[in-house]
Amino acid sequence: MTGTATAPAATAVPLTGPSSGQRHRRRVRSYWRFYLALSPFYVLFAVFGLYPMLSTIVLAFQRWDGLGARRFTGLENFRFLIEDPTFWLALTNTVVLFLMSTVPTLVIALVLAVMLQSAVRFTSVYRIGYFIPNVTSLVAMAIFFGSVFSTNFGLVNAMLRSLGIPEQDWLGQPWGIKIAISTMIVWQWVGYNTLIYLAGLQAIPRDQYEAAKVDGAGTVRTFFSITLPQLRPVILFTVVISTIGGLQTFTEPQVMVGNSGGTGQSGMTVVLFFYRAAFLDNDYGYAAAIALSIFALVLLFTAINWRIFRGRGEDR
Template sequence: MALMSPTRPAHSRGNPDRPSRRIGFSQRLGRLDVKVSPYLYISPFFLLFAVVGLFPLGYTAVVSVYEWNLLGGQGDFVGMQNYVDVLQQPTFWKSVGNTFSIFLLSSVPQVIMAITIAALLDQNLRAATFWRMGVLVPFIVAPVAISMIFGRLFADQYGFINELIGLVGLEPIAWHGDRLASHVAIATMVNYRWTGYNTLIFLAAMQAVPRDLYEAAVIDGAGRVRQFFSVTVPQIRATIIFVVITSTVGGMQIFDEVRMYDAGGLGGPNRDWMTTVVYLYDVAWGNQKNFGRAAAVAWLLFLLIVMIGMVNFLVTQRISTAGPKQSKVSRKHTKRLLAEARAAGAPGGVRMPPTPPGAPAGSGIPSPPPTPPARPSTGSPTTNSGEDLR
């Protein structure tokens, strides 16, 4: 006889006889701390960003719709007239063209050189720390010092670059007289300063790539170049997008190198290398001394950077997610094979053995082989045994 334990009546959640548990103040405070503390930890960044980022941006938008000069202060409300005046000035459009030219000559080679140097530094080198820290030295040097040094290198008469060109037998280049030559010189200064910084970003991303992928690639017979394009580049796609966007923003805001490239600091007598930021400086504190128009230039540059950044993001995102697409012929062929396989009664065109009774359909358990039929006996077992003994 089995012993039956007495069953207790189950208390429902809504049982009025059971007193509800009261939450103390310390428990409530603990729950509040868990929910609120993460936002408090990150709030200083957003507060600082609002003070030094959002407020100047909004205040610049307010200034851009007023007649505001350096001496008289705020004037009358002019609406979009400052934007119209800026867009009608040929110097503004020339500065935009110079900015795009210097941006292309600096950002594109900069990203290519940075990712190449990072791939070389990611190998097993002697004194790897020394080489990795050495690429960051140009970034530590002040931009003014870099501009002064390269200004002497690219001097028209006694510059070091022209001296080397003269040794080869070529004519000296007018680095301050030719528009394209001046853009190349300024882009060289930008690349010298920022290539090492982007190299360390790429190097950090490459070191986070699992080494098992490279070992598998070596087993498959892939060389160094194949490993770079098939393993490294796909694994650091997010970093490439980040570097491209930051290089775009920085390339559209070049100021120090252009300002220190010559004695005037305003892009030469014909404004051949004046960028948009230098033009903004000239409008605010130079010849015009008009803060309203300068604020309008700042907002136009901001919108231009946002549009170019979005285009770069979409292009790099499309390139990074693009893969080999299956052709229509291949897809039709695959559909036809699947249809034939279904018509044959087995997935993939393979005829499976029949499923035994009681087994779930599609389980893949073959039925046992059929039992052979028994032969009819012609005599008693004893007689048969006697015949076998004979």
């Protein structure tokens, strides 16, 4: 009787895929073209963005005149900054100019946007006209407004004379300087914000206005109940951008009243103060401390604006 031979059971060999390291290398090889295309941005950012920021932080704790050896001073620059009355004067001027220019700019821009949305003819012409001041050279505008507010031959004083009102030395008085600078800022940025608000208005669904009209809501009620709530993200954007720009005001006062800030240093802003410390006094360590303080102020005011608008949105 012959036995039947049985074949040995086959041993299952587990299938092993590529390791995580192999998958990563394969992914890098497959996407290297994309990394290569993006590399110029990161190189430029590292050279002209990241390195200057890190260098400014290090320089803020040193004393350097731009030529000699650097000397570590710790928190000396920040202590001197806190005790410097010119810095607090420049900060006060910056906040005052920010309020005098930003609030009218955004209010006028919103009104113009609502009017432009309801316009039927020449809408494109209006848009181009509103945006022209934003692309005009700042230096040219500062020279122009310096002439407009000139004491002897300025347009503003000519209008005052025609009305029998005494002339004013606009660029020789503290508040006159602030009025002249803020007027220029309003004229420059009102058109830009108008177009932003107009884009936000056009994004609001028309059926909401139709429903409000059916319910008998008037123009004022519709504006405060529909338009403003729907525009809240756009308004937040313009407020943040205006805050960042307002705290960096520099060209306007420098061209109109000079590096000294004019009478009583009423046109001295924190950025102009930084410019004087760095490029006139050659105190780069102190200027770096001023730059960091400006950065902190921008973050603080931006966070406050964000919190105010976000809190109002959550309350509703």
